[in-house]
Amino acid sequence: MIQSVHSPVRGVDRLADAVTRWSRLSGNATAVSAADGELTFTELAEQVAALAGKLAAHGVGRRTPVGLLLGRSRLGLASLLAVFSLGATAVLLDERHPSERIGFALRDTGTRVVLGERADAGLLPGDVKLIDPNTAGVHPAEPVVPEPEDCAYIVYTSGTTGWPKGVEVTYRNLGTFLDAVTTIGLEPGGLGINAVSPAFDGWLWCTLVYLVHGQGVALVDFNAASGSGDLAALVADRKPATVCLTPTLLAALGEIPTTDVIMVAGEACPPALLARLADTPRVLNVYGPTEATIACTWADTARGDDPSTIGRPIPGYRIHVLDEHGEPVADGVEGELHVAGPAVSRGYRNQPELTAERFVADPDGEGRMYRTGDMVVVRPDGQLEYRGRADAQVKVRGFRVELRELEQVVAEVDGVASVAAFTVSTGDSLGVAVTVLDGMDVVDCVTRIRVRCAIRLPDYLRPTAVGVVDALPALPTGKVDRETLKNTVQPEVEGSAPATEREQQVCAVWSDVLDRPINDVSANFFEVGGHSLLAARTVGVLRRSTGLPLSVGHLLADPTPAGLARELDALAGNAS
Numbered sequence: 001m002i003q004s005v006h007s008p009v010r011g012v013d014r015l016a017d018a019v020t021r022w023s024r025l026s027g028n029a030t031a032v033s034a035a036d037g038e039l040t041f042t043e044l045a046e047q048v049a050a051l052a053g054k055l056a057a058h059g060v061g062r063r064t065p066v067g068l069l070l071g072r073s074r075l076g077l078a079s080l081l082a083v084f085s086l087g088a089t090a091v092l093l094d095e096r097h098p099s100e101r102i103g104f105a106l107r108d109t110g111t112r113v114v115l116g117e118r119a120d121a122g123l124l125p126g127d128v129k130l131i132d133p134n135t136a137g138v139h140p141a142e143p144v145v146p147e148p149e150d151c152a153y154i155v156y157t158s159g160t161t162g163w164p165k166g167v168e169v170t171y172r173n174l175g176t177f178l179d180a181v182t183t184i185g186l187e188p189g190g191l192g193i194n195a196v197s198p199a200f201d202g203w204l205w206c207t208l209v210y211l212v213h214g215q216g217v218a219l220v221d222f223n224a225a226s227g228s229g230d231l232a233a234l235v236a237d238r239k240p241a242t243v244c245l246t247p248t249l250l251a252a253l254g255e256i257p258t259t260d261v262i263m264v265a266g267e268a269c270p271p272a273l274l275a276r277l278a279d280t281p282r283v284l285n286v287y288g289p290t291e292a293t294i295a296c297t298w299a300d301t302a303r304g305d306d307p308s309t310i311g312r313p314i315p316g317y318r319i320h321v322l323d324e325h326g327e328p329v330a331d332g333v334e335g336e337l338h339v340a341g342p343a344v345s346r347g348y349r350n351q352p353e354l355t356a357e358r359f360v361a362d363p364d365g366e367g368r369m370y371r372t373g374d375m376v377v378v379r380p381d382g383q384l385e386y387r388g389r390a391d392a393q394v395k396v397r398g399f400r401v402e403l404r405e406l407e408q409v410v411a412e413v414d415g416v417a418s419v420a421a422f423t424v425s426t427g428d429s430l431g432v433a434v435t436v437l438d439g440m441d442v443v444d445c446v447t448r449i450r451v452r453c454a455i456r457l458p459d460y461l462r463p464t465a466v467g468v469v470d471a472l473p474a475l476p477t478g479k480v481d482r483e484t485l486k487n488t489v490q491p492e493v494e495g496s497a498p499a500t501e502r503e504q505q506v507c508a509v510w511s512d513v514l515d516r517p518i519n520d521v522s523a524n525f526f527e528v529g530g531h532s533l534l535a536a537r538t539v540g541v542l543r544r545s546t547g548l549p550l551s552v553g554h555l556l557a558d559p560t561p562a563g564l565a566r567e568l569d570a571l572a573g574n575a576s
Contacts, residue, residue: 012084012152012171014178014212016143019045019081022214026189030216033191033238034074041216044078047133049140051075051082051115054131056141058113062087063150065109067102067128069095069116071198072221075133077207079115083153087146087171090153094199096223097458099123104163105156108349148172154349155201155290158393158401158461162408166349169201173293176343180314181209181295184284186261188214190241193257195220195249197458201294202266202398205286206244215241222249223532231536232257244286246398247273248428248533253540256280264307265295266398268386274308283307287386289400291347291358291370292317292339297384309383310376317341318362320369321378326360329378334387337376340369397428397533399460403482406430406463409456413448415440420472422482422489424465424529431465433472433489442468464529465489496521502565506542510561513538518561525559535559548572 019041022031027042039047060066066083068090070076083090091109093102095116102123106114113129114120121130146152152174156164186192192215194206210217218238222231232253235243243257246266250256256276264273265286277283282302287310288295297319299311313319321335322328329335340362347355362369375387394401403421410419410432417435424431436445446466453462467489473481498504503521510518514529525535532552539552542564548571555564 012146012175012178014175014182015081015084015208018212018214019048022188022211026214029189030191031211032074032077032217032219034072034076034219035221037074039074039078044081047075047078048081048085050138051079051133052085052143053138053140054133054135055082055086055088055113055115057138058129058131060086060088060113062144062146064088064113065091065111065154067091067093067106067109067111067114067116067124068198069093069114069120069123070133071203072219073117074219076198076219077211077217079133080153080204080207082115085143086141087144087150089151092153092155092199092201092203094197094458095120095123096197097199098455100456101156101164101458105154105166108166109154146171148175149346151346153204156199157290158399158405160402160404160408162405162412162456164405165351165354167290168346168349169290169293170346173343173345176316176341177293177295178208178212180316180343182212183315184209184213184300186210186213186215186242191216191218191238192242193218193220193235193238193240193244195222195245196266196398200399201290202246205265205294209244210242222536231540248397251537253536267395269307271308277307285310287311287384289339289370289372289374291345292372293343293345296339296343299383306383308385309379310386311383317343318364318369319384320363321376321384326363331378331380334375334377336390337372337374337384338369339372340364340367342367344368344370394423394430396423396430397460397531401430401461403430406432406453406457406461409453410434410449410463413445413452415445416449418472420480420482420485421463422485424486428533429464429529429531430461431467431485431489432463433467433469433485435471436468459531464526464531496562498561498565500565502568503561505545506561506564506568509538509541509545513541521562521565522560525555530559542568546572 023041023045028040030038031041031044032039066088068079070079091111103125115131118132149170151168152171153169154166156166159165192210194217196202196206207217220234232255235257240259242261243259244263247264247269261282262280263284285299285307286295287297296317297310297313299305299307299309305311318340320338323335347359358371359368373391375390377385406421407419415436417437419434421432473484498507498521507518535552535555539550543550554567
């Protein structure tokens with residue numbers, strides 16, 4: 001067992017204390033910066049009180065589930081803190097997710113009240129009350145002290161049934177996490193970057209860590225702002241004190257932000273990116289599953305850790321590395337990472353069997369530990385090396401994904417006989433291979449698969465490659481050979497070869513970014529493996545190589561090599 005020394009849990013009162021403290025010490029400093037405006041720390045405190053009053057007036061109190069659809073708004077943090085101040089339960093949602101997915105989360109949690117803009121009303125079932133934060137205020141509500149085992153928030157992660165599973169995190173869990181992150185010791189003042197979907201606990205990390213240290217949160221929406229064509233500028237313009245991004249997002253920026261602290265989280269950090277971070281004064285590599293309350297280990301160069309590892313357990317957390325029989329392994333031997341301590345969550349909402357399978361007895365105490373499914377090795381110096389997954393979960397653009405969720409959705413399409421999902425060659429999107437029933441129209445089946453996935457799944461779970469095969473390849477064990485599928489199943493590309501030097505230049509860049517040959521000037525970027533982050537990377541490469549002010553908006557307007565070549569020629573003509 002690896003354990004970190006910690007002090008007694010203070011709990012979520014740290015959040016209320018932080019708002020009070022920073023509104024007193026730095027009242028006019030920016031607490032939240034978003035596309036729809038900013039809030040100072042004084043205004044944040046006022047909004048928390050106002051939103052709590054509105055919620056209380058609609059019957060929200062201790063343990064009441066409240067859906068949050070304001071994560072990208074200047075009121076996102078205030079809405080979360082208002083829910084916590086009433087001892088209620090925050091249900092984290094993303095307005096960009098399909099309405100079916102949002103509706104499932106609301107039904108699964110029994111949520112009847114949602115904080116959101118009027119424009120979000122169409123996403124909600126008819127029996128759910130939408131509270132617009134911009135309506136006239138009411139009298140502030142008295143704060144409610146929750147019980148430690150009350151549920152503080154619910155986050156939905158990828159599941160195996162075709163629907164996500166809700167992780168219930170208690171106020172005790174959250175308090176343990178907050179106690180731990182205060183030990184990071186960030187300097188107060190300035191802004192920290194948050195570019196995470198508000199439906200995931202990474203959004204909580206990139207919000208609460210900044211708040212307790214007296215930094216404001218800058219909500220950067222790369223997708224909505226991609227028309228600028230320079231994602232690095234979106235970060236640089238905020239002059240951040242701290243940057244926290246997934247390695248995929250950092251790579252998409254094209255250049256490393258100039259700042260004192262960079263945190264990478266959400267997925268393994270490749271050596272090439274770590275090398276580019278070598279000049280950053282302080283780097284933290286943060287690891288943790290949702291089921292263990294956001295984070296459970298980190299490597300911190302400020303204390304001499306190797307950032308290529310996931311470091312050591314954070315205060316209040318215990319780590320076991322066990323073999324398949326549940327026995328401890330020796331240092332240097334690969335084993336499954338188990339997390340124990342008061343930050344281990346309650347389990348999965350309405351899924352007792354799955355909870356019992358993943359949350360098992362802690363051999364060193366009366367509590368439980370969570371089986372992460374992640375394989376690690378303990379180095380002689382105590383740091384943990386991440387070795388990959390032990391199951392069918394993968395990381396796609398920072399999101400933890402169950403391949404079975406995608407497979408289940410595709411299997412529901414008429415005509416599909418069998419299906420296997422896999423990561424495409426670039427590693428940051430998914431593909432599916434299917435066999436179809438005799439007599440089925442293959443093209444029609446593929447179209448219905450894409451439509452079904454668009455309706456049911458968020459964009460990071462939608463396949464960028466759909467292939468029809470005669471039979472799914474198998475390993476000697478009988479399991480699907482996903483590596484073979486990764487290398488063989490790619491979208492069909494037929495069309496015109498590049499005819500101009502500019503088209504050849506664009507096709508060459510696409511081929512490099514997408515890690516597959518692109519020789520058709522009519523190929524659609526988003527149908528040959530591209531997505532928003534790769535679009536940003538593509539535009540960044542072309543901007544640097546041509547010196548022209550190309551934007552992601554140009555790519556979105558006509559996502560083909562021919563279209564992008566025309567845009568570049570037009571920009572070159574304007575510049576001459």
